[in-house]
Amino acid sequence: MDYSVKGNDIIIKQPDFELSQTLDCGQAFRWEEQADGSFKGAFVNTPLHISTLDISDGTFILHDTTEDELLNIWFDYFDLGTDYGEIKRTLSEDKTLKKACDFAYGIRILRQDSWEALSSFIISQNNNIPRIKGIIGRLVEHYGGYPSINDMADETAESLGFLRAGFRAKYLVDAVDKLYRGELTIDSIKQSPLYEATKKLMTIKGVGPKVASCALLFGFYKTDAFPVDVWVKRVMSEFYPNGLPECTKGIEGIAQQYLFHYIRKLHGKV
DNA sequence: TTCCAGGCGTATC
DNA sequence: GATACGCATGGA
Numbered sequence: 001m002d003y004s005v006k007g008n009d010i011i012i013k014q015p016d017f018e019l020s021q022t023l024d025c026g027q028a029f030r031w032e033e034q035a036d037g038s039f040k041g042a043f044v045n046t047p048l049h050i051s052t053l054d055i056s057d058g059t060f061i062l063h064d065t066t067e068d069e070l071l072n073i074w075f076d077y078f079d080l081g082t083d084y085g086e087i088k089r090t091l092s093e094d095k096t097l098k099k100a101c102d103f104a105y106g107i108r109i110l111r112q113d114s115w116e117a118l119s120s121f122i123i124s125q126n127n128n129i130p131r132i133k134g135i136i137g138r139l140v141e142h143y144g145g146y147p148s149i150n151d152m153a154d155e156t157a158e159s160l161g162f163l164r165a166g167f168r169a170k171y172l173v174d175a176v177d178k179l180y181r182g183e184l185t186i187d188s189i190k191q192s193p194l195y196e197a198t199k200k201l202m203t204i205k206g207v208g209p210k211v212a213s214c215a216l217l218f219g220f221y222k223t224d225a226f227p228v229d230v231w232v233k234r235v236m237s238e239f240y241p242n243g244l245p246e247c248t249k250g251i252e253g254i255a256q257q258y259l260f261h262y263i264r265k266l267h268g269k270v
Numbered sequence: 271t272t273c274c275a276g277g278c279g280t281a282t283c
Numbered sequence: 284g285a286t287a288c289g290c291a292t293g294g295a
Binding site: 124126206210 | 275
């Protein structure tokens, strides 16, 4: 990875990256776009301010950070060790995916914290993005950072009323209970292949196929997890009535992100 | 006002 | 196993 340290800032070069496509695309809910087009957000409790230096050569500034944080946190979080150019070339064997990759060229799959992603996607069900951000914002504000499973061990649906999360509060409580008591562990889910990991997550009340696959893709980096929502159903019926093409094998979830944005553009939602 | 949001649990057949 | 319906909340 190309990077250089300039005082308290670090400049990275990553052409297969665009801030709003990656940070404001419904895979993470804590990044806020600033008036100048930069973004402020965090990995769990480590904040970051990131801006575009020059989009034509794919350079970005990570503000007020250190080389240590870059190598220990942001390199993994932004998945900088993965060559998305190569992934896009592979997926572009299919003509619909080629159009999707050209359109959403700057998407990367963020390697989020497992618990944050799981809890965030429990909150996301039957909900819209501004409200999801609001609920997660209240959670972070209440705890002074993103709460761990231990932090939430004593919560009940009633005590979480301040979130105004509606019927989802009891689902969060069930997830905390199962993980706190060790009936489920983040590690065992991480180590399980997709099918077993999905079954484990779905023992949590309020976690069905969609929430499980989003958590596994964005929080456990299982690139073969393929979240199916109304938009992806539309892609499948319009372009892939006989199933996904062979070039998506093993990276179905990454293909899904490109397709999700492409189909929304085709229907005028972006 | 009514509709809907990157779903899921439950009842019913 | 398929399908219908309710669910908390708040923005559009």
